[in-house]
Amino acid sequence: MVHNKIRRINHGYLFVAPFIIGFLLFGLYPVYNTLSLSFTDATLMKVDSNFIGLKNFERLFQDKTFLTAVTNTWELWIMNFIPQLGIAMLLAVWFTDVRLKIKAGGVWRMLFYMPNLLMPAAIAALYFSLFSYYGPVNQFLVRSNLIPEAIDFLRNKEITRAIVVFIQWWMWYGQTTILLMAAMTSISISLYEAAVIDGANSWKMFRYITLPLIKPVMIYILVTSLVGGMQMFDIPMLLTDGRGSPANAILTNNIMMYMRFRSSQGHIGAASTIGVMIFIMTTFVALLIFYLLREKHDDFKGKSG
Amino acid sequence: MKKVSLLISILVLFSMLLAACAPATEAPAAEQPAAEQPAAEQPAAEQPAAEQPVATGKTVLNVWSFTNEIMTMAVAFEKSHPDVDVVYTMIPMTNGEYQTKLMATLGTADVPDVVALEAAFVKSYVESDFLADLGDLLPYAKEMEVYPFVTDVGTHEGVIKAYAYQATPGAVFYRRSLAKEYFGTDDPAEMQEILGDMDKFVAAAEVVKEKSDGNTYMVASNGDFMNLFYANREQPWVVDDTLTVDPMVNKMVETVKIFRDNGYEARATQWQEGWFAGMNDTLTDAAGNPKKIFSYFLPTWGLPYVLAPNATSADGTSTTVGDWAVITGPLPYQWGGTWLGVMKDSKKMDLAKEFIRFCTLDEENLTNWATGVYTNEYLKEIDPSVPEGQYQAAGDFVGSQVVVRKITSSFDDSEMSKFLGGQNSYGGFAEAAPSVSARLFQGSDDAIQRALNDPLNSYLEGTIDLDEMWSLWKDAVRNEFPDLIIP
Amino acid sequence: MIKNYRISTNILRFFIYLFLAVLLIITLLPVWLLLVNATRSTLEIQQGISLLPSQYTLSNYKILLSKGLDLPRGFLNSLTIAAATTVITVYFSMLTAYGIVGYEFKGKKFLYNSILVLVMIPMQLSIIGFYQYMSRFGLTDNYLSLILPSVASAGAVFFFKQYLESIMIQDLIDAGRIDGASELGIFHRIMFPIAVPGAFTLGIFTFVASWNNFFNAYILITSRQKYTLPMLVQTLRGDVYRHEYGAIYLGLAASVIPIIIIYFLFSRYIVNGISMGAVKE
Incomplete structure (x- = not known):
């Protein structure tokens, strides 16, 4: 028996070994590289670089653009995440509700996921031409007398932000729906049957059965969306001029990082500093989420057998 | 232990499977990509010229560019250098992939031999330590009488590191029919008088607006003005590591504000739908009213690549072909262009230099290039695998004054002069080119100028005032140049 | 009532x-x-x-043809990369997650926390470091540099850790052990079939992400015949002075339609898999 247990402990290592080897081979160096660059004045156009300690960080904290970028990133993420989760939750509940019997739930879900299949570059190009000054949205709105004259949508801060938020929501709510449905369908029907016998209403069943049981998936969605949101890049980068215009309205952390990196000198030192800051911020918030949503159920999971 | 070996074997199995998927595992990638693929895998017609197997023992020269243009030269080069295989890699400049990728290879074994450098970033490479000294080729440049501003761009601290086959002076293209209607003449010489300086240009914009009841705009976008003013500054952007604003920049801001506020400008965006629509007279505002554009600021290459291809509408009902004329306009300027340099780490320095000489300083090649000798059939004869769309149409304005003098008259009766209502634009450019200056070019120009676009647009929209605009711009510049002193 | x-x-x-x-x-x-x-x-x-x-x-x-765009080859290239990436990501991530969920070992907590931290590292930046690192192994312009790193996909491990926790049936695993099945055999024959819906779900997400990812491929792949589909379409946009919007959109559509078909084929398995999962308690 003791022998058996040791064997099993060793197996734990074996199972995770490919991951660790893969990480050591491919993942470690880029991470180390980023971290060490953040303390230098390295540029891509120079052969040598100097260690400058925390100077990059000092400069970054004095730069009010960085504050703008951080605020923007949070706003853009939260504004798209709340409706994304809300609508996905609504859809998942409807599609899995045995009483509503929504027809062809799988087909709906499949169609709602479609935007995610498109390349971000294609999406950005499409929305750009839709909302340009001489574009079809203006044509439609003016000709149907909804607005008196054309609006330069993508030179308006609020509208541009709204478009980014909408695209992000549009791209991702389908995936969130799939994940939530996957979690909800695996909840045993007998739990709901028992609840119906006890006279529970829909809301109570959702609150006390569904929600607690889909928690692991919820944590997954929340954390991956947070990480993705903090690194939001493709759409705001490609929608306007790649600099977060108009007036830095959609300048995100990653765009700012990329701008430093792509500047004519290629300031990878200064860019790495932003990368490190994004990382620290994301980690802090993610750990906070884990801490807040942490529960006893972690303990009983392992022992359920 | 049995399980360990099982696990390892699975890993090995997987990597073998993958190796099979990517046939190029062992070959050192950059040195000889062509050798990596078995000949059987080559669908003959689709492969770009350069990617033939090197079984013949040819010397490989790696050339990177951001358009297909130079591939034509590469094929022509192979004709006169049969022992050379030019491996041509085209990486688009869209969203800066080319620049990013080029930067990534710096200092690695994958660095190409010859690189094409666009006006926007050529200077940062010329200022860096990564390009080789091409001083050996200067005698050729002298002999070909290359326009000084072309070599100026490729020179840093007295060392020349890049040459260009083009010269790209800018000009103003205007609609003949509209000129007649509003100014009573469409003659280029007379129009040059009417639009000869910036104050005249503004006054003319008012005339256009008045006489058309606001249905014709003087220019399509404010972006049209940028290169014009930037090229006429007297101080560079960076003086002693300090950001400097030349009075010309203030003048530019003033001018575009006047154009926006008075409705002289169509509020289109350069390189976008509305901007192109004006070229073939199909621009309509959101309510469906037709609008016209009087003039476009475009350089030499703007005629064959931008104006001519867009001068006829989709259904063919609306065309402006033959209705254009070109003049120097209010100020001389230059815009764009492609330079070629050799990477310092190249192991084929002599061959690379010979390639540069051929592309940029060879009389015969430049003549062929500009006069439309390099047709698809011509290239196919050299290398049958050249794709259908690969050719060089006549009319590119070359950097050698010797060649320009020689070929100018050949355009008197060309497609291009028909497009311009009989005017030979080549001659016009030849007159404008010597007055262009590029002394002020710096590696940071493009980033600094781009940084101004967005604050400027907000200022034109009226959402911020002038001071806010400058401070937003300075923030953006600081963002890209952490070491710059910004007053 | x-x-x-x-x-x-x-x-x-x-x-x-x-x-x-x-x-x-x-x-x-x-x-x-x-x-x-x-x-x-x-x-x-x-x-x-x-x-x-x-x-x-x-x-x-x-x-498209006149520009020398070989769409079928691009399609094959994209398919190779996306399929290999998906298989590797799904298999090794589930393996890792199973090791974490199913076994007790020293440093497990540390490992899991490190994986979570890895999820949060912004990758756009490290690509240059990665390129220069791969260059040393001669792996640039090689699909291996795009595929092999997926052995260690922190996000996927995170997904499976959460997922396996909610579907793990300790009884079945114990029963397998009593029957004398090897630990890896238990993973393959007992755990994997139960986790198929999750594998398909994550597999589809991974496939789509890999299919559409052109930034990494752009940096790492140089030769034209190895270009992926999104890269080929992007080359059209490289000709900035001659915007062939129609052809660009056709190229985009050509790259979108295969993935839509693949998605429609495989999403059926998610549906089946999920109802399968619902039977168990």
Whole structure:
């Protein structure tokens, strides 16, 4: 028996070994590289670089653009995440509700996921031409007398932000729906049957059965969306001029990082500093989420057998 | 232990499977990509010229560019250098992939031999330590009488590191029919008088607006003005590591504000739908009213690549072909262009230099290039695998004054002069080119100028005032140049 | 009482369907516009939007061909990378997650926390470091540099850790051990079949992400014959002075349609898998 247990402990290592080897081979160096660059004045156009300690960080904290970028990133993420989760939750509940019997739930879900299949570059190009000054949205709105004259949508801060938020929501709510449905369908029907016998209403069943049981998936969605949101890049980068215009309205952390990196000198030192800051911020918030949503159920999971 | 070996074997199995998927595992990638693929895998017609197997023992020269243009030269080069295989890699400049990728290879074994450098970033490479000294080729440049501003761009601290086959002076293209209607003449010489300086240009914009009841705009976008003013500054952007604003920049801001506020400008965006629509007279505002554009600021290459291809509408009902004329306009300027340099780490320095000489300083090649000798059939004869769309149409304005003098008259009766209502634009450019200056070019120009676009647009929209605009711009510049002193 | 309930359910159902229909239009309209634009000429596209297809598909395709774009090869390249990445990601991530969920070992907590931290590292930046690192192994311009790192996909491990926790059946695993199955055999024959729906779900996400990812491929792949589909389409946009919008959209559509088909084929398995999962307690 003791022998058996040791064997099993060793197996734990074996199972995770490919991951660790893969990480050591491919993942470690880029991470180390980023971290060490953040303390230098390295540029891509120079052969040598100097260690400058925390100077990059000092400069970054004095730069009010960085504050703008951080605020923007949070706003853009939260504004798209709340409706994304809300609508996905609504859809998942409807599609899995045995009483509503929504027809062809799988087909709906499949169609709602479609935007995610498109390349971000294609999406950005499409929305750009839709909302340009001489574009079809203006044509439609003016000709149907909804607005008196054309609006330069993508030179308006609020509208541009709204478009980014909408695209992000549009791209991702389908995936969130799939994940939530996957979690909800695996909840045993007998739990709901028992609840119906006890006279529970829909809301109570959702609150006390569904929600607690889909928690692991919820944590997954929340954390991956947070990480993705903090690194939001493709759409705001490609929608306007790649600099977060108009007036830095959609300048995100990653765009700012990329701008430093792509500047004519290629300031990878200064860019790495932003990368490190994004990382620290994301980690802090993610750990906070884990801490807040942490529960006893972690303990009983392992022992359920 | 049995399980360990099982696990390892699975890993090995997987990597073998993958190796099979990517046939190029062992070959050192950059040195000889062509050798990596078995000949059987080559669908003959689709492969770009350069990617033939090197079984013949040819010397490989790696050339990177951001358009297909130079591939034509590469094929022509192979004709006169049969022992050379030019491996041509085209990486688009869209969203800066080319620049990013080029930067990534710096200092690695994958660095190409010859690189094409666009006006926007050529200077940062010329200022860096990564390009080789091409001083050996200067005698050729002298002999070909290359326009000084072309070599100026490729020179840093007295060392020349890049040459260009083009010269790209800018000009103003205007609609003949509209000129007649509003100014009573469409003659280029007379129009040059009417639009000869910036104050005249503004006054003319008012005339256009008045006489058309606001249905014709003087220019399509404010972006049209940028290169014009930037090229006429007297101080560079960076003086002693300090950001400097030349009075010309203030003048530019003033001018575009006047154009926006008075409705002289169509509020289109350069390189976008509305901007192109004006070229073939199909621009309509959101309510469906037709609008016209009087003039476009475009350089030499703007005629064959931008104006001519867009001068006829989709259904063919609306065309402006033959209705254009070109003049120097209010100020001389230059815009764009492609330079070629050799990477310092190249192991084929002599061959690379010979390639540069051929592309940029060879009389015969430049003549062929500009006069439309390099047709698809011509290239196919050299290398049958050249794709259908690969050719060089006549009319590119070359950097050698010797060649320009020689070929100018050949355009008197060309497609291009028909497009311009009989005017030979080549001659016009030849007159404008010597007055262009590029002394002020710096590696940071493009980033600094781009940084101004967005604050400027907000200022034109009226959402911020002038001071806010400058401070937003300075923030953006600081963002890209952490070491710059910004007053 | 029961009748009343039925009526209200029907009204509710009506509004739900209405909501779904509106959502569907919002969701699919841009996709439709993209596909329609593939059939329209460049100048038609510049002139405005249309919901109806035009007749320029063929001429757009000819433009694509004249630029020397080998779409079938690009398709094959993308498929190779995406399929290999998906298989490796799903298999090794589930293996790692199973090791974490199913076994107790020293440093497990540390490992899991490190994985979580890895999820949060912004990758756009490290690509240059990665390129220069791969260059030392001669792995640039090689698919291995795109595929092999997926052995250690922190996000996927995170997904499976959460997922396996909710579907793990310790009894079955113990029963397998009593029957004398090896630990790896238990993973393959007992755990993996139970986790198939999750594997398909994550597999599809991974496949789509890999199919559409062109930034990494752009940096790492140089030779034209190894270009992925998104990269080929992007080369069209490289010709900034000659925007062939029609051809670009056709290229985009050509890269979107295969993935839509693949998605439709495989999403059936998610549905089946999930109902399968629902049977178990």
